[in-house]
Amino acid sequence: MQPLEGTRVLxxxxxxxxxxxxxxxxxxGASVIKVEPVELGDPMRYLGSSKGGISALFANCxxxxxxxSLDLKSAEARAVVEQLVAEADVLLCNxxxxxxxxxxxxSQHLRSLNPRLIYCAISGFGTEGPDRGTPAYxxxxxxxxxxxxxxxxxxxxxxxxRNLTCDKITAYTAFQAVTAALLxxxxxxxxxxIDLSMMDAGLFFxxxxxxxxxxxxxxxxxxxxxxxxxxxxxxxTKDGAITLSAANQAQQVGLLAAIDQLHLLADERFNSMEKLxxxxxxxxxxxxxxxxxxxxxxxxxxxxxxxxxxxxxLGYDEVLAHPQYRANASIDRFEHPRMGNMIRVKPPAQFGGxxxxxxxxxxxxxxxxxxxxxxxxxxxxxIERLFAEGLAGGxxx
Numbered sequence: 001m002q003p004l005e006g007t008r009v010l011x012x013x014x015x016x017x018x019x020x021x022x023x024x025x026x027x028x029g030a031s032v033i034k035v036e037p038v039e040l041g042d043p044m045r046y047l048g049s050s051k052g053g054i055s056a057l058f059a060n061c062x063x064x065x066x067x068x069s070l071d072l073k074s075a076e077a078r079a080v081v082e083q084l085v086a087e088a089d090v091l092l093c094n095x096x097x098x099x100x101x102x103x104x105x106x107s108q109h110l111r112s113l114n115p116r117l118i119y120c121a122i123s124g125f126g127t128e129g130p131d132r133g134t135p136a137y138x139x140x141x142x143x144x145x146x147x148x149x150x151x152x153x154x155x156x157x158x159x160x161x162r163n164l165t166c167d168k169i170t171a172y173t174a175f176q177a178v179t180a181a182l183l184x185x186x187x188x189x190x191x192x193x194i195d196l197s198m199m200d201a202g203l204f205f206x207x208x209x210x211x212x213x214x215x216x217x218x219x220x221x222x223x224x225x226x227x228x229x230x231x232x233x234x235x236x237t238k239d240g241a242i243t244l245s246a247a248n249q250a251q252q253v254g255l256l257a258a259i260d261q262l263h264l265l266a267d268e269r270f271n272s273m274e275k276l277x278x279x280x281x282x283x284x285x286x287x288x289x290x291x292x293x294x295x296x297x298x299x300x301x302x303x304x305x306x307x308x309x310x311x312x313x314l315g316y317d318e319v320l321a322h323p324q325y326r327a328n329a330s331i332d333r334f335e336h337p338r339m340g341n342m343i344r345v346k347p348p349a350q351f352g353g354x355x356x357x358x359x360x361x362x363x364x365x366x367x368x369x370x371x372x373x374x375x376x377x378x379x380x381x382x383i384e385r386l387f388a389e390g391l392a393g394g395x396x397x
Contacts, residue, residue, distance in 0.1 A: 002029025002356055007182070010035060010084055011065070012072075012093040012100065015044050016164055017122045017198060019061040020171035021178065022092050027347045027359050032065040033084065033372065034363065037072055038393040041365040052338030054362060059339060064359025069366025069393040076391050078104045083376050085110045085117060089191075090178055094122040097132055107193045117191040118181045120174055126197040136198050141166040145202035150210045170201040224277055233284065234313070240296040244303060244310035249273055254306030258299070259290045329355060336361045366394025 007030040011022040019034070019042065026032040036042055042058065049056040070077035081104075085091065091110065093100050100106050100121070107119040121127075124136020134140075139160055142148050147165065148158035177194050185191055207215075213223055235242050246255040252273075256262045264270050264286065269279040276283060291299065296312060303310040314322065320343065325331050334342045344358045369392050373383050386392035 003351060004179075004182075005029035007031070007089045008087060009033070009090045009092065010081075010088050012091070012095065012105065013122075014042050014094065016061055016167040017170040017174065018092040018094040018120075019044065019058075020168060021120075021175035023061055023063055023065065023359070024171075024175050024347065025090070025178070026064045027356050029356070030090075033368075034062060034065045034067050035072070035081065035084075036067055036069050036365060038069050038366075038390060041067070041069060045365060051340055052336070052364075054336075054339055054364065056339075056342075059336065059342065059362040060344075062362040063344070064361075065363055066368035066372060067363035067366055067394070068372050069369050071391045072103050072105075074391050076386060080373070080376065080378075081105055082110075082113055084372075085114050088114065088117060089182070090118045090120065092120050092122070092174065092178070096135075097121075097123050097127045111191060111193065115190060116185060118178055118185065118194065119191070120178050120181075120194040120196065122170060122174055123195070123197050125199045127195055131199075138164045138167045141198045141202050145199055146206050146210055147202065150206065166198055166202040169205045170196065170198045173201040173204075235291050236288070237291050237294055237296045237299055240312065242296055242300060242310055242312050244308055246308055251308050252276065254308040255287075255303065258302035258306045258308060259287065259294065261287070261290060332358065334358070334361075338364060364395045366392070369394030 004025055007025065009022050009025050009030050009032040011018055011032060011034045013019050013022075013034075022032045022034070034042070040046075042062075044058045044061065045053070045055055047055050047057050068080075070080060093105075101109075107121060111117050111119055123132075124141065125131035125134060142160050142165065143158070145166065148160055151159040151161055174194075174196055177196060181192055181194060203211075216223075233243065235244055244255065246252045253262070253265065256264055264283075268275075270276045270283055294302075300310055300312060312318075319325075320331060330346055330348075332344055332346060334344050336342050338361070346355045346358050349356070370383060373386070373392070374380075378386075383392070387394075
């Protein structure tokens with residue numbers, strides 16, 4: 001039995017912060033209905049590489065869901081949603097604060113219909129404060145939560161992580177919060193409302209190491225270089241580049257042994273961890289010259305023999321072909337009915353030594369509208385009217 005088997009999830013969202021946790025719940029056994037507006041649906045459908053009218057980004061965040069397309073401003077949509085809420089366990093949404101209330105889908109109203117409902121409202125900045133209604137996108141959150149500052153530390157200026165990092169951090173945080181609320185409901189029988197902002201999730205994720213130099217406030221605190229300055233260094237070799245992380249004394253000795261520089265242990269500048277940290281720039285400059293004399297594969301082998309963590313910086317295709325991913329059964333191939341052959345990354349958690357299934361195909365916009373309406377008892381004549389008047393949409397109209 002999958003962990004969330006029998007759990008029913010409703011998702012109202014654009015982009016990643018609610019779509020991804022809903023998919024993660026689906027891949028642990030939940031059934032997920034993605035409720036989308038009639039006009040275009042989730043704009044993530046149209047971003048980046050695509051085939052068959054579905055983008056790869058959308059497919060990677062919406063596997064195995066049903067898509068229900070409704071005019072969310074209509075009375076008919078409110079009636080359908082209320083029927084679905086009556087049988088739902090979780091509702092995830094990431095519209096700006098106040099939007100769901102204006103649509104008639106606010107937490108207080110829907111939870112009055114189903115007191116067991118867990119309602120998770122994701123926003124960019126929170127429900128109060130000066131940025132409450134401001135549009136939120138990943139680079140905006142990276143800028144305001146410190147990611148750009150951390151990435152640019154010691155460089156010319158702020159830099160971004162060129163990935164939708166804060167979107168996905170928020171998604172994982174939402175997933176954890178919802179599953180915790182499901183556990184509480186098992187004990188109390190009651191659902192609850194969850195508020196979560198991207199800005200809070202980003203700072204919480206970054207803070208342990210990214211802000212450790214801002215954590216201690218007393219004047220006698222000792223401030224040493226952050227881990228980002230000690231562990232993250234690109235090492236250029238004779239024919240390429242690697243990264244290595246010699247994070248303790250034993251690994252530093254192993255590193256020096258691998259490149260025949262053990263004599264540096266007696267050097268007054270480097271003969272203790274404290275001195276090494278204080279003179280890290282000089283130490284690295286000496287090592288750079290030695291690295292340039294060695295070929296990548298030979299250097300990696302010597303570092304491995306001396307138990308020093310190191311790796312070649314892989315390109316996209318090299319990542320997907322890495323033998324460790326094959327050993328872990330992390331990746332599979334899938335034939336999507338509209339998108340053709342695809343690569344999927346399986347959910348990372350293993351339960352009882354087994355990975356959960358990545359789920360079925362990501363849905364076309366409104367692909368399951370007719371099916372869901374019929375299940376709720378809507379007659380074919382009424383369904384035809386809803387489609388004809390633009391109050392519902394889908395591929396089966």
